[in-house]
Amino acid sequence: LRRGALCVGWAISLLLVAAATARLWLAGQQLPSGGPLRPRQAAIDVRRYELDLRLDPARRSLAGRAVTHLLTVAPLDAVELHLDDRLKVVAATVDGTAARFRHRRGLVSVELAAAWGPGERHAVELRYAGRPKVAAKPPWLDGLVWAETPSGAAWLGVTVQGDGADDWWPCKDHPSDEPDDGVAIALTLPSELVALSNGRKTGETVHADGTTTTRWEVGHPINNYLVTFNAGPYVPIEATYGGVDGDRAETIVFWAIPEHREQAARLWQEQGAAMLASYARRYGEYPYLDEKFHVAETPYLGMEHQTIVAYGADFENNEHGFDELLFHETAHEWWGNKVTARDWADFWLQEGFATYAVALHVLDSRGEAAYLDHMRGVTAGIRNRVPIVGGRDRVASEAYVGDIYAKGAAVLHTLRWELGAAALDEALRRFATDALPADGLVETADFERLVGEIAGRNLDWFWQRYLRRAAPPRWRLERTPTPPAREAITLAWDDPAFELALPIVVAGEARRVEMPGGHARFEVPAGTPIEVDPERRILAEPAASHRTGPSGSRVGGTPET
Structure with a gap:
């Protein structure tokens, strides 16, 4: 017995060591992006980046020159830019003059000859080189992707949504600051590869050493993690x-x-x-x-x-009948690229909205029944473990939880039921067009205000429950006999402040039950069958004690026993 206990103890110890090792490995694969702004970074507004990069697939190395054009918005004594320590800065200039710098723990601090005041424009250039971080599991664990096609040709790319662009070029690594005047990107790669990047192609130069430089120009604001390159045959x-x-x-x-x-x-x-x-x-x-x-x-x-x-x-x-991955990623051109979360805490504005855009395409192309079927599949993946909007100043890896996709889409789906399809359609269109701030950067509160304006009423109870609490709302149905041969039906939410209307079906007839004060009461003939939300038009669950309720009721389309 002692020998068996000893073996079990050793096994548990090994599992704990393995788990700790896995956590350490995962921590080493994730770099912080976003979070609270450092004071020196808050003092600058990036206007433009200019990147000139040379990539060597054989050595998996990169050599680059990056110029950051900036406008000061507060007094500044040094410029701070993020760059992963795997890449080494070899030179820095400020407005064309050599400058001293320090590169430590992912931060490059460039000294200024004299302090800058607000409203000044300057350019900081960094030259750097090295073997950049390799993506361990792209696009979830970020870095450079050095792969091969089935025929053995080099096939390159990069993903940095979690880490931030400092995996491969120095930048102000924060979603709240997009370069207003865009980005210039020059890529030098072996000539047998086609080199692609963001924006318009502006030129190409073939070199005698067997490489080609391809130049691209982005004229729109762009978030750092959206800057990319692809190379292959x-x-x-x-x-x-x-x-x-x-x-x-x-x-x-x-x-x-x-x-x-x-x-x-x-x-x-x-x-x-x-x-x-x-x-x-x-x-x-x-x-x-x-x-x-x-x-x-x-x-x-x-x-x-x-x-x-x-x-x-x-x-x-x-x-x-369509490629869902392609449709999801393309939806981000509106939800994520044009409309961008200022803080990773509002990640759901990108992933939830893109997920729901796919659902609305199903509605537009296949009809209401297919849409509802699709949304039932989406909501099946919701975990409800943490709120989808949790605090402020989050780093990307903290804010990236699975529910920002499915639950984010389900929030919009539920809002469609509460407001009506026309009102939600108006809110989405205006959020992407005339209600969008000039810089395209938004917060959850911006969408809340717009929806409240369109609805003509305060919906704080809706947002607080769905966005800032993990647990979904729960409803209870009670049947009380009332002579002669009738029953009083009481519906109640678990929170009286929550007033979402309930979709029900009474003896085959669809009804909308308004829930002022979080409850409603009506009478039916005794034994009348009642279904609560059989089509899953809202994100809600029956209260735990009600899940095996009285005969004659149905919960979400599932018969009770």
Whole structure:
């Protein structure tokens, strides 16, 4: 017995050591992005980045020059930019003059010859090189992606939504500051590779050493994590997008690896332009037509890189007849790229809205029944372990929880029931167009105010329960006999401040039950069957003690016993 206990003790110890090792490994794979702004970073407004990068796939190395053009908004004695320690800064200049710097713990501090006052414009250049962080599990664990196509050709990319762009270039690593005047990107790679990046292609230079420099220009504000590059033996697949009004002829391109040319062509010709038109009808025209809409096949699942969406799925349609990964990532061109969370605490504004955009495409293309079926699949994945909006000044890895997708979409789905489809449609369109701040950066409170304006009433009870509490609302149904041969039906939420209307079906008749003060009461003939939300139009659960309730009731379409 003692020997068995000793073996069990050793096994438990080994499991604990393994768990601790796994946590340490995971911590080493995640860099903080966002969070509270450092005072020196809060003192600058980035206006533009200029990146000149040379990548060597054989050595998995990078050498770069990065210029940050900035405007001071407060007094400043040094400039601080983030850059992963795996990359080493070799020189710094301020307005063309060499400057002293220190690079430690992911932060580059550049000394100033004299302090700057508010309202000054300056340029800080850093030259750096090294072997950048390699993505352990892209796009969830970030870094550079050095892969090969099935034929053995180099196939490169990068994902940094969690880590931030300082995995591969020095920047102010915070979602609240997008470069107002865009980004210039020059990529030097082996000439046999096609090099792609954000924005418009502005030039290409072939060098005698077997490399080619490709230059790109982003004219719109862009969040740091959306800046990207793709490189491989790509072949272009073209389609024509007619615009939301059908009066344009814009070439849109899917860049496929040669082995997948046929699958990519079929996908792109059937779905590329129709997808853009579907979203444009709801949220306004595709926001970057003056640059491009391209998709690049990648050796990782996907990412919403601005104007060059990453796609790494299997060219397979879902049960509704479209490629869901492609539609989700493209929805981010509106929800994430045009409309961007100022604080990672509001991550759901990007992932939840993009997830719901796919659901609304199902509604538009397949009808209400298919939409409800799709949303039942979405909500099945909700965990309700933590609130989807938790505090302020969050780092990306803290805010990134699974429920920002499914529960975020379910919040909008429930809001559609509470307000009506027309009101929600108006809120989404206005949030993406005329109600959008000039810089495109938003917070949850901005959407709450807009919805309250459209609804003409205060919905704090809705937002507090769904966004800032983990547990979903729970309802209770009670039946009380009332002579002669009738029953009083009482419906109540677990919180009297929660006033969401309940969808019910009474003897086959659909009803909407308003819940002022969190409850409602009505009478029916004794034994009348009642179903509560059989179509799953809201995000809610029956109270625990009610889940096996009285005969003649149904909960969410599931018979009670």
